[in-house]
Amino acid sequence: MIRKANAVWRGTGRDGAGDLTTASGVLASTPYSYKTRFESAPGTNPEELLAAAHAGCFTMALAFALQQAGTPAEELHTESAVSLEPDGAGFKISRSALTLRAKVPRLDAAKFQELARGAELNCPVSKVLNAEITLDAQLVS
Incomplete structure (x- = not known):
């Protein structure tokens, strides 16, 4: 894909x-x-788009994990706050802070934390900064 x-x-x-x-x-x-x-x-801006991507990816990953566990969510609401800070002569994205509020009937707190942590670690956007980066750079006239 x-x-x-x-x-x-x-x-x-x-x-x-x-x-x-x-x-x-x-x-x-x-x-x-x-x-x-x-x-x-x-x-x-790029940070806002990354925040939307991270919140969406994580929330969908958690929805699948909850479904697999037999405890589908009634509602998952996630905010991602992406931090941009100075880094030498430029800037770096230093953090994406996820805040989740979830309605999941019949799920105990320990299992919820386990599934949420798994989704945070394994959603593709959480892994993105470790991805291979390729560049095809050409000047055009």
Whole structure:
């Protein structure tokens, strides 16, 4: 399975702007810029998208684990707070803090913690920073 998204940027890092588009169309020329990333201008940014991806991936992984355990969830609500901090001359994503509130009838607390921890460790987005990264870089005119 391969999913694709495109980023287009015009101008300098601080004064330029770009847009993000996903193959599914969920994002269609969605604006992003210095101001959407470091201030609060309308649009999105990579950290917000990573937070959404992590919350969604983890929550789905937990839903499958709960189903396998015979205790499906009534509702799972997860927030991911992704932290971006200075790192030398640049920045790094230092943390994704997941906060889960779950309604799961007939499940004891110890089993819930075990399943939630397993989902956190094994959802693909949790593993993403250990993934192979490839680059095909070409100048075009």
